[in-house]
Amino acid sequence: MAEYAYDQDKVSTLLSTIIRNKGNEKANNWLQQRLQVQQQTGAIPPFNQTFTAIPRFTGNDIITLSPLENEQLQQLLPSFFVQGWPLSRLARVWWLLQLPVTDKALYLDTLEKLFNAAEMNELAALYSALPLLPWPEEWIARTSEGIRSNIGIVQEAIMLHNPYPAKYLPEPAWNQLVMKAIFTDKPLHLITGLDERANSALVNILVDFAHERWAAGRTLDPMQWRILVNFVNENNLGDIARVLHSLNSIEQEAGALVCAQTNYAPAKALLAQYPALATEIQAGRISWDTLAQKNKK
Amino acid sequence: MCGIHDLTEKDLQPLTYTPAFLDKIKGMRFFDPHVHMTARTTDDYQAMADAGVVAIIEPAFWLGQPRTGVDTFRDYFSSLLGWERFRASQFGIKHYCTIGLNSKEANNEKLAEAVMEILPQFIYKEGVVGVGEIGFDDQTPLEEKYYRAQLELAKEAGLPVQIHTPHRDKKKGTQRSMDIALEHGLEPHMIIVDHNNEETVKEVLDRGFWAAFTIYPFTKMGNERMVAVVKQYGSERIMVNSAADWGISDPLAVPKTAALMHESGIDLNDIHLVTYSNAVKAFAQSGQMNEADFEIAGNIDQSEKFNGSSILRGGQQPRIDKNTTIIR
Numbered sequence: 001m002a003e004y005a006y007d008q009d010k011v012s013t014l015l016s017t018i019i020r021n022k023g024n025e026k027a028n029n030w031l032q033q034r035l036q037v038q039q040q041t042g043a044i045p046p047f048n049q050t051f052t053a054i055p056r057f058t059g060n061d062i063i064t065l066s067p068l069e070n071e072q073l074q075q076l077l078p079s080f081f082v083q084g085w086p087l088s089r090l091a092r093v094w095w096l097l098q099l100p101v102t103d104k105a106l107y108l109d110t111l112e113k114l115f116n117a118a119e120m121n122e123l124a125a126l127y128s129a130l131p132l133l134p135w136p137e138e139w140i141a142r143t144s145e146g147i148r149s150n151i152g153i154v155q156e157a158i159m160l161h162n163p164y165p166a167k168y169l170p171e172p173a174w175n176q177l178v179m180k181a182i183f184t185d186k187p188l189h190l191i192t193g194l195d196e197r198a199n200s201a202l203v204n205i206l207v208d209f210a211h212e213r214w215a216a217g218r219t220l221d222p223m224q225w226r227i228l229v230n231f232v233n234e235n236n237l238g239d240i241a242r243v244l245h246s247l248n249s250i251e252q253e254a255g256a257l258v259c260a261q262t263n264y265a266p267a268k269a270l271l272a273q274y275p276a277l278a279t280e281i282q283a284g285r286i287s288w289d290t291l292a293q294k295n296k297k
Numbered sequence: 298m299c300g301i302h303d304l305t306e307k308d309l310q311p312l313t314y315t316p317a318f319l320d321k322i323k324g325m326r327f328f329d330p331h332v333h334m335t336a337r338t339t340d341d342y343q344a345m346a347d348a349g350v351v352a353i354i355e356p357a358f359w360l361g362q363p364r365t366g367v368d369t370f371r372d373y374f375s376s377l378l379g380w381e382r383f384r385a386s387q388f389g390i391k392h393y394c395t396i397g398l399n400s401k402e403a404n405n406e407k408l409a410e411a412v413m414e415i416l417p418q419f420i421y422k423e424g425v426v427g428v429g430e431i432g433f434d435d436q437t438p439l440e441e442k443y444y445r446a447q448l449e450l451a452k453e454a455g456l457p458v459q460i461h462t463p464h465r466d467k468k469k470g471t472q473r474s475m476d477i478a479l480e481h482g483l484e485p486h487m488i489i490v491d492h493n494n495e496e497t498v499k500e501v502l503d504r505g506f507w508a509a510f511t512i513y514p515f516t517k518m519g520n521e522r523m524v525a526v527v528k529q530y531g532s533e534r535i536m537v538n539s540a541a542d543w544g545i546s547d548p549l550a551v552p553k554t555a556a557l558m559h560e561s562g563i564d565l566n567d568i569h570l571v572t573y574s575n576a577v578k579a580f581a582q583s584g585q586m587n588e589a590d591f592e593i594a595g596n597i598d599q600s601e602k603f604n605g606s607s608i609l610r611g612g613q614q615p616r617i618d619k620n621t622t623i624i625r
Contacts, residue, residue: 045417048418049417049421052418052421052422053421055423056421056423056584056585116371116375117371117375117415117418117419118375118379119375119378119379119382119422119423119424120378120379120382120383121423122422123379150380150383151379151380151383152383
C-alpha cells in the first residue's frame with residue numbers, strides 16, 4: 001500500500017506472531033477478539049479503548065526477541081528496534097497498524113486525539129510507532145512536539161533506537177533533538193543516524209555549548225565530540241585540542257578519535273603528539289563503541 | 298581563592314538534623330491515598346520519601362478556582378497520568394490517580410456534560426485506581442446528577458469510588474452519598490468514603506464502607522482526634538490521608554499521624570493497617586495497583602532524569618541544602 005513506506009502486511013503479521021509468542025492465552029484471545037470487533041465495525045471509540053486497555057491484558061513484561069524473530073524484523077524494517085520494550089508497547093504499536101488507512105483525514109484525526117489524551121506509556125508507544133505509521137511526512141510536527149517532552153521514557157522513545165527522526169526531521173528539529181538528548185543525559189550512541197545527520201549548524205551549537213559549560217566550570221558528555229568528526233576546521237581546532245589534552249581519559253580518547261577520523265590535516269597532526277592513543281585507535285581497541293561502554297550512564 | 302571554591306562535597310550534603318517524629322517511624326512504609334501533588338513542590342516529594350511514603354493516590358479535584366473549558370480538564374487529567382506521575386518517580390514514589398468530575402464543578406452543567414464525554418477516555422488508563430473524588434459539595438440537583446452518572450461509569454469499569462463528603466451538612470451528605478451508591482448497585486467494599494469525622498465514622502463502618510480520614514489542619518481532622526478514633530473503632534476498614542493541596546495542609550500528615558499513634562501506644566499492626574495496607578487493599582480492587590511496583594518505583598531509574606540535571610548519582614535525587622546561600 002502506498003500509504004506505508006514499507007511492507008505493512010508482512011510487518012503486521014510478524015509483530016502479531018511475536019506478540020503471540022510472548023503473550024499468555026488470555027491476552028492473545030482478548031487481542032484476537034478486539035481485532036474481530038475492529039474489523040467488523042471499524043468504529044473509533046472501541047479502537048481507542050483497546051489501545052488504552054492493552055496493558056491490562058498483555059502485562060508489561062520486558063520482551064527479548066529470539067535471534068530468528070530479530071532477523072526477520074531487521075529484514076523487513078532495518079534499524080527498527082523493539083528489544084527491551086514492555087510487551088504492552090509492542091502490542092500497542094501492532095494495534096495502531098490495524099487502523100484502516102482508507103480515510104486519511106479520519107486516520108490523522110484519530111491519532112491526534114490518541115496523542116492528546118495519552119499517558120506516559122501510551123505516549124512512548126505512539127512515538128515508538130513513528131517508523132511504522134502511514135504517511136510518514138505527516139508526523140514531523142508531532143515528533144518536534146514530542147522532543148519538547150520533559151518525561152524520560154517519552155524522550156527516549158523518540159530519541160533512542162528510533163529511525164524515524166533521522167529520516168524525516170528537517171535540520172533544525174534534528175538539531176533540537178540532539179541538543180535535548182545531550183541536555184537530558186541520553187546515551188548519544190543510541191541515536192539512530194547521529195553520524196549521518198551531523199551538520200555544521202549543529203556543530204556550531206555544540207561548540208558554543210561547550211564554551212558555555214567550560215565557562216561555568218561544568219563538564220560535557222565526551223560523546224558529543226563524535227558529531228564534529230566531519231566538521232573540524234580552523235574555528236574549532238582549539239576546542240578539539242583542549243579535549244585531546246584533557247586529563248579525563250574518556251575525554252582524551254574522544255578527542256583522539258575525532259583527530260584520527262577527520263580529514264582535516266592540522267587535527268591529524270595533533271594526534272601525532274599521542275602515539276600510544278593513535279596506535280590503540282588503529283588497532284580498534286579505542287572506538288566510539290568502547291567509549292560508549294566506558295561512558296555508560 | 299574566592300569563597301565558592303572552599304565548599305566541599307560535605308557542605309552540599311543534606312542537613313543531619315531530623316525532626317523528632319521521624320525517629321518514631323523509622324523503617325515504616327506509608328501509603329497516602331489522597332494527596333494533590335500538582336499543587337506541591339519537589340521539597341514536599343523529598344520530605345515524603347524521607348518520611349517513608351512509598352506510594353500515593355492523587356484524586357482529580359478542582360484547582361481552587363473554576364475551569365472554563367473542557368480542554369483544561371483534559372490537560373489536567375492528562376497531567377495526573379503523565380508529568381505528575383513522572384515527577385513522583387524522581388523521588389521513588391509510586392503515583393496513582395483517581396479520575397472524575399468533582400462536585401463543585403458539576404454545577405456548571407454545560408461544562409459538566411463535556412467532561413462526562415471525555416471521562417471514559419481516561420478511567421481505563423493504566424494506574425487509574427478509581428473514579429474520584431466525586432460526591433457532594435453543596436448537595437445540589439446537578440451534583441447529584443453527575444455523581445450518579447459517574448457511579449455508573451465506575452460500575453461499568455469495575456473501579457472503586459472515592460467519595461468526597463461535604464464540609465457543610467456533612468452527616469446528611471455522607472448518608473445520602475452512601476444511599477445513592479447502594480441504589481446504583483455498587484458494593485460497599487468498592488467505596489471509600491472520604492473526609493470522615495467522629496460524627497460520620499460509625500455509620501460508614503457499620504454499613505460496610507471504607508472510612509477514610511483526612512488529617513488537615515483547621516478545617517478537617519487533627520491527628521490527636523485521629524488517635525482517639527482508632528482507639529475507639531480499631532483499624533478495620535479505616536485509612537488516613539493528607540489531602541494536601543494548594544491550601545494550608547501537610548503532605549506529611551500520614552507519617553506524622555503514624556508517629557503520634559505509636560507514641561500513644563497504638564499497636565504497630567493497627568498503625569500499619571490505617572496508614573498503609575487498608576488503603577492498598579481498597580484501591581487494589583481496581584486491578585491497577587500492585588505492591589511490587591512500589592519497590593520498582595523505589596529503585597529510581599537513572600535514565601529518568603530532570604531536564605538538564607546531571608547530578609543524580611548512586612540512585613539519589615538531587616538534594617539541595619536549604620541553609621546555604623550558594624546555589625549551584
